[in-house]
Amino acid sequence: MNSTSIKVACSNCNLRELCMPLGLNESEMERVDEVVATRRKVTRGDNLFRNGDKFNALFAIRTGFFKTRISSEDGRDQVTGFQMAGEIIGLDGIVSDHHTCDAVALEDAEVCVMPFDRIEELSREITSLQRHVHKIMSREIVRENGVMLLLGSMRAEERLAAFLLNLVQRLHARGFSQSELVLRMTREEIGSYLGLKLETVSRTFSKFVEDGIVEVKQRHVRILNPDALKLIVNAQTCQPG
Incomplete structure (x- = not known):
């Protein structure tokens, strides 16, 4: 350093x-x-x-x-x-x-x-x-x-959906795309943050892909249906994280 x-x-x-x-x-x-x-x-x-x-x-x-x-x-x-x-x-x-x-x-x-x-x-x-x-x-x-709410009361799908929405919203404030992002963190780090096992994070990403909500190519994520993600979060407020 x-x-x-x-x-x-x-x-x-x-x-x-x-x-x-x-x-x-x-x-x-x-x-x-x-x-x-x-x-x-x-x-x-x-x-x-x-x-x-x-x-x-x-x-x-x-x-x-x-x-x-x-x-x-x-x-x-x-x-x-x-x-x-x-x-x-x-x-x-x-x-x-x-x-x-x-x-x-x-x-x-x-x-x-x-x-x-x-x-x-x-x-x-x-x-x-x-x-x-x-x-x-x-x-x-x-x-x-917001993190306490995420860990305390949300299912895996809700946690990951809230995480992706929050990330894309923060990146958009910096002039980046509203629908595409490159994940700088590993699936394991996402799991650690969201209180989920690595397999659960991978399985939930796969489910989102199957449902046509996101497209995933390694660390590149494209949000195809942001409204579906918002529905998953169930009107819970997505807090900065």
Whole structure:
């Protein structure tokens, strides 16, 4: 894992509206640019941070895809989330000044490093930045509640349908197709996140293919009938995840 000293300018980043508050004036934007001073490259399979690492920064994902995971005492990994470009990662460290999970790159990635003490300092002066930080934290709580709902009350088909709809919706917000996606994670990682066995994930994908809802070619998924997926989710709200 190596840090680069490329100067980052949020003001001319095409993901700015996804991870920065709207409506900052020029001088406020310059001050944010000063805070977000470096980018870090993370190679596929490497950790951005590990459980137990000292917390000192939030990371805005510029390119690439991550998974967060926790390890149980018997050594099994539990995937707790998938994060993509334009999303903020590292919020788990705010509570105790130490990270409570591992963040692993699922493909070569680049993040913008946002030292948290500087962000806090600046958000006291720029109220829209403070609101934005609170909104990100709130989104994380809503996401966790959504995952609990997913794991607690949904059948396998509902879980996978909600997962695919949520993923495509987040990718669409970044300008990608509303119906096609490349899964950066393995079936096993999807199963770990959704609380399903690998065979169940594979079987459910096959059922969706048979029913003409999706088309699957290895990691490429094409959603042929989004309404059918929505019906499967049964009007349960699909939370960010």
